[in-house]
Amino acid sequence: MAVYASDVIFVARLGQDALAASSLAVSIFMLVNWGLLGLTGAAAPLIAAELGHKAHSVREVRRTMRMALWLSALCAAVGMVVCQFGETIMLATGQDPMISAMAQQFLTILSFALLPMIVGNVLRTFVSTMGKPFFATLITALAIGVNVLGNFALVFGYFGFPALGLPGSALSSLITATVTLLAYLLVIQSDRRMRRTYIWGRFWRPEWKRLKTMVRLGIPIALTVMAEGGLFGSAAYLMGNIGAAQLAAHTIALQVAAAFFQIPYGIGQAATIRVGYHYGAGDRDGVRRAGLAVFGVCLIAQVFAIAAMLGAPRLIISAYVDPDLPENAAVVAFALQFLVIAAAFQMADGVQTVAAGALRGLQDTKWPMIIALAGYWLVGFVVAAWLGLWTPLAGIGVWTGLMAGLVVVALLLTWRWWRRERLGLVPA
Numbered sequence: 001m002a003v004y005a006s007d008v009i010f011v012a013r014l015g016q017d018a019l020a021a022s023s024l025a026v027s028i029f030m031l032v033n034w035g036l037l038g039l040t041g042a043a044a045p046l047i048a049a050e051l052g053h054k055a056h057s058v059r060e061v062r063r064t065m066r067m068a069l070w071l072s073a074l075c076a077a078v079g080m081v082v083c084q085f086g087e088t089i090m091l092a093t094g095q096d097p098m099i100s101a102m103a104q105q106f107l108t109i110l111s112f113a114l115l116p117m118i119v120g121n122v123l124r125t126f127v128s129t130m131g132k133p134f135f136a137t138l139i140t141a142l143a144i145g146v147n148v149l150g151n152f153a154l155v156f157g158y159f160g161f162p163a164l165g166l167p168g169s170a171l172s173s174l175i176t177a178t179v180t181l182l183a184y185l186l187v188i189q190s191d192r193r194m195r196r197t198y199i200w201g202r203f204w205r206p207e208w209k210r211l212k213t214m215v216r217l218g219i220p221i222a223l224t225v226m227a228e229g230g231l232f233g234s235a236a237y238l239m240g241n242i243g244a245a246q247l248a249a250h251t252i253a254l255q256v257a258a259a260f261f262q263i264p265y266g267i268g269q270a271a272t273i274r275v276g277y278h279y280g281a282g283d284r285d286g287v288r289r290a291g292l293a294v295f296g297v298c299l300i301a302q303v304f305a306i307a308a309m310l311g312a313p314r315l316i317i318s319a320y321v322d323p324d325l326p327e328n329a330a331v332v333a334f335a336l337q338f339l340v341i342a343a344a345f346q347m348a349d350g351v352q353t354v355a356a357g358a359l360r361g362l363q364d365t366k367w368p369m370i371i372a373l374a375g376y377w378l379v380g381f382v383v384a385a386w387l388g389l390w391t392p393l394a395g396i397g398v399w400t401g402l403m404a405g406l407v408v409v410a411l412l413l414t415w416r417w418w419r420r421e422r423l424g425l426v427p428a
Contacts, residue, residue, distance in 0.1 A: 001262040003140075003147045003176060005319075007169050008255050010151040012320045016248050016331070018166045021102035023251040024095060024240065025170075027233035028086045029110050031226060036075040036114070037121050038225035042218030043068040044269065045276040045360050046210075047129045052280025058197050061126075065199040067211040068122045071218075076115035083111035093237045096244075102166060109170035116177040123184035129273050130194055132187075139183045147176040220365035224356060227372040231380045231405055238388045238398050246395040249334030252320045253399075257342040257349075260305040264298045264350035268357030275361025282427040287362070291417065294354050302350040309343035338399050345403040348410040355413035362425045364416075371412045380405020 004026070011022045043064055050060040087104035091097065124136045149159075150172030157163030164171065188194045232254060239247040271294040278286030308316070313336050314323050323332045359368050384401020387393045393400065420426050 025103040025107040027236040032079045034229045035222045035226040038222035039218040042214045048273045048276030049280030052277035063207045072118040079114045080111045113174040113177040116181040120181040135187045143180045220369035224369045224372040227376045231376040245330040249331045253338035263301045268353040271357035272360045298350045298354045341399040348406040352410035375409035376405040
């Protein structure tokens, strides 16, 4: 998330219009990207269950990875095509034509990053599930550094490069994604246990049954992720109809909330792996202990997130814009209001992603998808659109709708997790 946050920090220096354009473009890109990552992310519970069932299941893991990489290439191609219609989508939702044109230019360049991002995410899932998440942390730190340098060089023209402005930030993201992918390839080849799995072996050979299982589990995951991402993405378009200042403030506040969200999101991924491992081993008590651990860690982490948002909001916002400049006064005022609401829904946001991750470990994806679609759209979007566009609350109303959707989904997913045995989700 720090990679995306660094993009916003640099783009914010280009002005309100550039920030609004990048927000619209990233809303579409992230919706497509997160959905496709969710689809290919079905590899995580499958590999975890295979390792739990048999510690040295090299052949099974290799076959799952092979189909995950096949699926990644196909997903990236589809996503790149979808991104070419971004401006059409923006204009259809009433966005400013000039900002929409800027956003499409940004989105077209960014779409080429889909392939390295999706393939890199599958490799990251493999590295983490094989018990080496520390490598993923190091590679992410490398990506942050590459992206910061890329933005310096390509947005503002440092180090002898031309100042490309907004397109330079998209190009920096493409370079960062490619470097990240190459780093994962290097790590996998350098580690003896992961290299022994030989995920590239017989790469041309299809495993249709395994691919079908992955798609069966992955489509609900993708729709679940897109339901949540789509809600937050649509909030940018609702803000675009309210005003540029509120849209820019929304972009900043959402980046802050999303940055803090990465902690429970990571815990949710750990939940999928650990619960999936015990699920594959047929260990009911192991499933229970893994669930208690991830929920406990999540709740503790969210207390610190709430304290930071409420205790130092201006300091956090100053990473994106100078709060003392008169021209930023409106954006800062709105962003401070939105951060209060973001702090209010931190617990719900953390619990829903951890509960979803734990249920994926049980290979339960269909009903969490239904809960997400209903909670985020029948509750969250309806409340956000109503309060944001047809009441004086405007931007605050949009963020209230986001909170309503998260609370409903968190409650229902948590209920399903605690009823897992009665629902027949755990092994006999």
